[in-house]
Amino acid sequence: MRTLGTDQFTLHPLVPEASTRRFYRVESNLGQSRMAIHAPPSTENNEQFVALAQVFRQHQVPVPQIHARNMRRGFFLVDDFGSLEFLEVYENPTLRGSAMGLALDALVAIQRTQDAHVPPYTRQRLLDELNIFEEWCCDKMLGQSAKPLGIIAEPLTTEIDRHPKVTVHRDYHSRNLLLDGERLGIVDFQDALIGSSVYDLASLMYDCYFEHAHDEIENWIDQFRLLAERSGLPCIQPREAFVRAMEVTAIQRMLKAVGIFCRLWFTQQKQTHLPYVLPVLSRVIKIAHRNELSEFSSWLDSQVRPKLRASLERLKL
Numbered sequence: 001m002r003t004l005g006t007d008q009f010t011l012h013p014l015v016p017e018a019s020t021r022r023f024y025r026v027e028s029n030l031g032q033s034r035m036a037i038h039a040p041p042s043t044e045n046n047e048q049f050v051a052l053a054q055v056f057r058q059h060q061v062p063v064p065q066i067h068a069r070n071m072r073r074g075f076f077l078v079d080d081f082g083s084l085e086f087l088e089v090y091e092n093p094t095l096r097g098s099a100m101g102l103a104l105d106a107l108v109a110i111q112r113t114q115d116a117h118v119p120p121y122t123r124q125r126l127l128d129e130l131n132i133f134e135e136w137c138c139d140k141m142l143g144q145s146a147k148p149l150g151i152i153a154e155p156l157t158t159e160i161d162r163h164p165k166v167t168v169h170r171d172y173h174s175r176n177l178l179l180d181g182e183r184l185g186i187v188d189f190q191d192a193l194i195g196s197s198v199y200d201l202a203s204l205m206y207d208c209y210f211e212h213a214h215d216e217i218e219n220w221i222d223q224f225r226l227l228a229e230r231s232g233l234p235c236i237q238p239r240e241a242f243v244r245a246m247e248v249t250a251i252q253r254m255l256k257a258v259g260i261f262c263r264l265w266f267t268q269q270k271q272t273h274l275p276y277v278l279p280v281l282s283r284v285i286k287i288a289h290r291n292e293l294s295e296f297s298s299w300l301d302s303q304v305r306p307k308l309r310a311s312l313e314r315l316k317l
Helices: 046-058 093-112 123-142 147-161 199-205 214-230 239-268 274-289 294-314
Strands: 009-013 022-028 033-038 066-070 075-079 165-168 177-180 183-186 193-196
Touching (some): 046 075, 123 147, 123 294, 147 239, 147 294, 199 239, 214 239, 274 294
Antiparallel strands (some): 022 033
16 A cells, blocks of 8 residues: 555456466556565575566566565565556457567577576476476376387577577566556566577467468568667578577477366366367477478377367367
């Protein structure tokens, strides 16, 4: 109440996401709006959230300012960037291009951030994330072997680990990017790591919740490469190698996402992300096929996708 300057306000709960955090829009009688967050200290790294909020703001990355906090109980009061997610913006062709421009500019600021608070994105972690797909999609959901994944896991993660290293948001997609008028807001940044220079671009171009047109992706790749080169950031050369690096990284990321979406169902009975499982897997199949992973792509197409479709139909999704 001291931070808001009034004891008259209303709380509006937002739809829960994949984490254990809960969000509430706080609207006061003074016309002020803030976001209240409950992040249980037992499951969330709140110290890192506070540290990275400060680090990113110091580097002109548009993350919310923390106005009040209770670390022991896991409560935070932060800036409210509004409710217009990029997922909705993407549906409007007149807004999509300018919004993506803001996202690419901010991505440059993220990549230029250098601070000891940002730990490394190790190859072992990349492997562990692929194991999420194996455990929760192949094993738990389908009850089948993931041997073809095991064959490509080592070379795939080794290739990603060799990319130039920058600060990586790790969830740079349409649900964590907000448009407040002409201002961009970035949330869910607390898991940032030092990793592949194309990781966040892969997240942005191959969004798990929205499929961009190929021509638009090509244009945005060129736009980002120009920004990166002008800013002195590492930019894989030639362009063909850059695109391959981004697409290989997208394969790892999207397989992880499919595994997480399945895990949410098994561990929390959340169906919210299951409708995205088949579209994301279909994109992995296409990208893998054109990146010399045709056997893996064929396995996903012939063995995994039909079984997943049947499993989801049994859940009436």
